[in-house]
Amino acid sequence: MNKTIYLKNRPSGTPTLNDFEFKEEHKPSAGDGELLLKTKYISVDPYLRGRMRSGESYIAPFEVNKPLESGIIAEVISSNNSNFKKGDFVNGMLKWKEFQVSDGAGLNKVDPNSAPLSAYLGVLGLTGITAYLGLEKIGKLKEGETLLVSGAAGAVGSIVGQIGKIKGCKVVGIAGTDEKIEMLQNDFGFDNAINYKTTSNMSEAIKKSMS
Numbered sequence: 001m002n003k004t005i006y007l008k009n010r011p012s013g014t015p016t017l018n019d020f021e022f023k024e025e026h027k028p029s030a031g032d033g034e035l036l037l038k039t040k041y042i043s044v045d046p047y048l049r050g051r052m053r054s055g056e057s058y059i060a061p062f063e064v065n066k067p068l069e070s071g072i073i074a075e076v077i078s079s080n081n082s083n084f085k086k087g088d089f090v091n092g093m094l095k096w097k098e099f100q101v102s103d104g105a106g107l108n109k110v111d112p113n114s115a116p117l118s119a120y121l122g123v124l125g126l127t128g129i130t131a132y133l134g135l136e137k138i139g140k141l142k143e144g145e146t147l148l149v150s151g152a153a154g155a156v157g158s159i160v161g162q163i164g165k166i167k168g169c170k171v172v173g174i175a176g177t178d179e180k181i182e183m184l185q186n187d188f189g190f191d192n193a194i195n196y197k198t199t200s201n202m203s204e205a206i207k208k209s210m211s
């Protein structure tokens with residue numbers, strides 16, 4: 001059988017289990033030019049909450065009574081497509097189904113020997129690209145500059161700060177718990193970090209930590 005997760009209702013506030021439907025479907029098989037994929041890892045990202053709302057955004061909303069979709073790492077179980085072979089691993093925007101068929105469009109092969117497969121949904125995937133392009137192409141960070149990162153302990157922010165350190169910058173992070181502050185400094189190598197929830201004068205704290 002084929003486990004799938006559908007959006008049942010558009011959630012109001014925090015999503016609950018009642019907003020989703022867990023279904024068992026028949027396992028599909030690959031037709032001409034297609035491949036059968038088995039899901040290994042699903043990326044659950046902040047932007048997915050936005051896609052559960054109707055209305056215009058930079059990405060189409062999920063449809064009610066249709067499976068959810070997001071970045072997924074899948075294994076090729078069988079292939080009738082000369083670009084992919086059984087045993088390959090791929091990354092793509094796929095449905096929240098245990099098994100699904102694809103014509104290969106939009107799929108990128110990933111190498112399980114170079115990094116853990118889940119890393120292709122994080123630092124080697126959209127999250128890493130977001131951090132890298134934001135910093136390099138928009139922020140145009142230069143060696144020796146001081147970098148202030150908000151949302152610093154989050155998926156993107158923690159990578160932004162680490163790229164800043166690789167580039168030889170002084171890096172200061174802003175986050176919301178003492179545990180995150182400790183992690184930023186001890187695990188991610190930030191030079192300073194400020195807990196915005198326990199700091200009364202943020203302007204002063206930012207000035208001091210960046211000087």
Ligand SMILES: NC(=O)c1ccc[n+]([C@@H]2O[C@H](COP(=O)([O-])OP(=O)(O)OC[C@H]3O[C@@H](n4cnc5c(N)ncnc54)[C@H](OP(=O)(O)O)[C@@H]3O)[C@@H](O)[C@H]2O)c1
Binds near residue numbers: 046126174
């Ligand atoms: N992940 C991606 O691949 C990706 C791609 C493109 C764009 N983005 C965008 O980049 C931003 C950061 O994404 P992320 O993946 O790093 O998210 P994340 O891991 O969830 O981190 C976001 C951080 O923002 C802080 N925050 C402040 N106010 C918040 C609130 N009201 N609700 C929830 N968190 C709040 C939280 O840290 P504190 O508790 O420390 O404040 C949280 O850890 C988002 O706007 C996202 O849509 C992400």
